[in-house]
Amino acid sequence: MTPRFDELIHAPTRLSLVSLLAATDWAEFKFLRDSLAMSDSALSKQLTTLEEAGYVEIRKSFIAKRPRTSVKLTAPGHEAFAGHVAALQEIVARAGLAVLPDQVG
Amino acid sequence: MTPRFDELIHAPTRLSLVSLLAATDWAEFKFLRDSLAMSDSALSKQLTTLEEAGYVEIRKSFIAKRPRTSVKLTAPGHEAFAGHVAALQEIVARAGLAVLPDQVG
DNA sequence: AATCAACTTTCCTAGCAGGAAAGTACACAA
DNA sequence: TTGTGTACTTTCCTGCTAGGAAAGTTGATT
Numbered sequence: 001m002t003p004r005f006d007e008l009i010h011a012p013t014r015l016s017l018v019s020l021l022a023a024t025d026w027a028e029f030k031f032l033r034d035s036l037a038m039s040d041s042a043l044s045k046q047l048t049t050l051e052e053a054g055y056v057e058i059r060k061s062f063i064a065k066r067p068r069t070s071v072k073l074t075a076p077g078h079e080a081f082a083g084h085v086a087a088l089q090e091i092v093a094r095a096g097l098a099v100l101p102d103q104v105g
Numbered sequence: 106m107t108p109r110f111d112e113l114i115h116a117p118t119r120l121s122l123v124s125l126l127a128a129t130d131w132a133e134f135k136f137l138r139d140s141l142a143m144s145d146s147a148l149s150k151q152l153t154t155l156e157e158a159g160y161v162e163i164r165k166s167f168i169a170k171r172p173r174t175s176v177k178l179t180a181p182g183h184e185a186f187a188g189h190v191a192a193l194q195e196i197v198a199r200a201g202l203a204v205l206p207d208q209v210g
Numbered sequence: 211a212a213t214c215a216a217c218t219t220t221c222c223t224a225g226c227a228g229g230a231a232a233g234t235a236c237a238c239a240a
Numbered sequence: 241t242t243g244t245g246t247a248c249t250t251t252c253c254t255g256c257t258a259g260g261a262a263a264g265t266t267g268a269t270t
Contacts, residue, residue, distance in 0.1 A: 012112065041260070094124050146230080149249055165248090171246065
């Protein structure tokens with residue numbers, strides 16, 4: 001993976017958000033909000049930002065007659081995240097530390 | 106090392122700066138400015154911020170009859186950096202787990 | 211029609227980042 | 241003593257971003 005520092009992903013809340021999304025398939029709004037301890041409005045705005053960047057896909061549906069918003073990292077989103085982690089890796093490697101245990105692959 | 110996300114260190118330029126300092130003993134102003142491609146004023150302000158946090162020690166002296174500013178990470182600075190990297194590891198590790206429940210029924 | 215759930219958008223404020231330019235400290239030249 | 245130069249430092253100003261509060265939206269329920 002080519003290192004590529006991504007300012008959009010780097011912001012604290014989005015880094016956690018994207019990382020969480022990278023670990024799941026579709027994740028629900030509530031799950032994300034509670035996992036990250038964010039307010040509805042903050043999460044909603046971050047998701048819109050990520051969607052506009054093409055990093056997430058947002059799907060709205062009605063389940064059990066309630067609206068449900070689900071989110072998923074797109075392929076470009078996964079790639080940007082991996083690239084950003086590689087960039088972080090590169091930065092901290094200078095100090096002799098590592099963000100990743102040991103590169104697998 | 107206890108993971109501890111540090112907003113002060115997380116900002117892009119400071120992350121690079123602290124990482125660079127973590128790898129050196131005393132580093133000179135010019136070296137940092139050129140390595141990070143920052144303007145004098147931007148670097149000066151970031152160093153002041155880090156100094157106020159107790160993360161760096163700044164030493165001014167005259168060498169070859171020219172003013173010279175040297176900077177070094179303090180012990181708390183090293184610790185905060187290591188803690189922050191540990192926090193990043195923790196965040197990124199979530200993306201490698203891939204064992205969270207599928208959220209959409 | 212009123213209300214509710216689950217978001218979304220708007221409004222507002224506070225904070226940080228960076229460039230430009232003015233300011234400071236000390237040394238040296240004249 | 242005055243002027244110049246180096247090496248930063250501080251101030252001024254602009255622009256971007258984040259987040260909470262609260263109002264708005266949509267479709268379902270009563």
